[in-house]
Amino acid sequence: MTIYIGNLSFQATEEDLREVFAEYGKVSRISLPTDRETGRKRGFAFVEMEDESKEDLAISELDGAEWLGREIRVNKAKPREGGGGNVGRKNGGSFSRS
Numbered sequence: 888m889t890i891y892i893g894n895l896s897f898q899a900t901e902e903d904l905r906e907v908f909a910e911y912g913k914v915s916r917i918s919l920p921t922d923r924e925t926g927r928k929r930g931f932a933f934v935e936m937e938d939e940s941k942e943d944l945a946i947s948e949l950d951g952a953e954w955l956g957r958e959i960r961v962n963k964a965k966p967r968e969g970g971g972g973n974v975g976r977k978n979g980g981s982f983s984r985s
Contacts, residue, residue, distance in 0.1 A: 888964075889963070890945065890962070890964060891933055891963070892932045894931075894957050894959050894960050895928075896930075896956055899919070899932070899954075901917045904919070904932055911941045911942070913941075917933070919932045920932070942963075946962055
């Protein structure tokens with residue numbers, strides 16, 4: 888399962904996210920998308936953890952929390968409808984913001 892984190896501060900880094908989510912279990916992957924043209928962070932991220940029960944705990948405790956000056960939204964990422972290809976994803980598929 889993949890976790891979606893929205894309303895994320897543009898100052899947030901992969902290391903920041905790893906530190907926060909590591910409190911709930913082992914983080915296996917982090918994606919922090921940037922704008923293709925400007926390189927600026929887009930204000931959301933995806934985090935995958937090894938243990939799904941730990942993901943559920945992270946979601947319930949972090950959704951609505953204030954972090955780096957923003958009230959973040961944390962929930963399960965929903966697979967994109969209609970495909971979206973598997974560019975850059977070793978296991979295929981893609982996710983959308985919820």
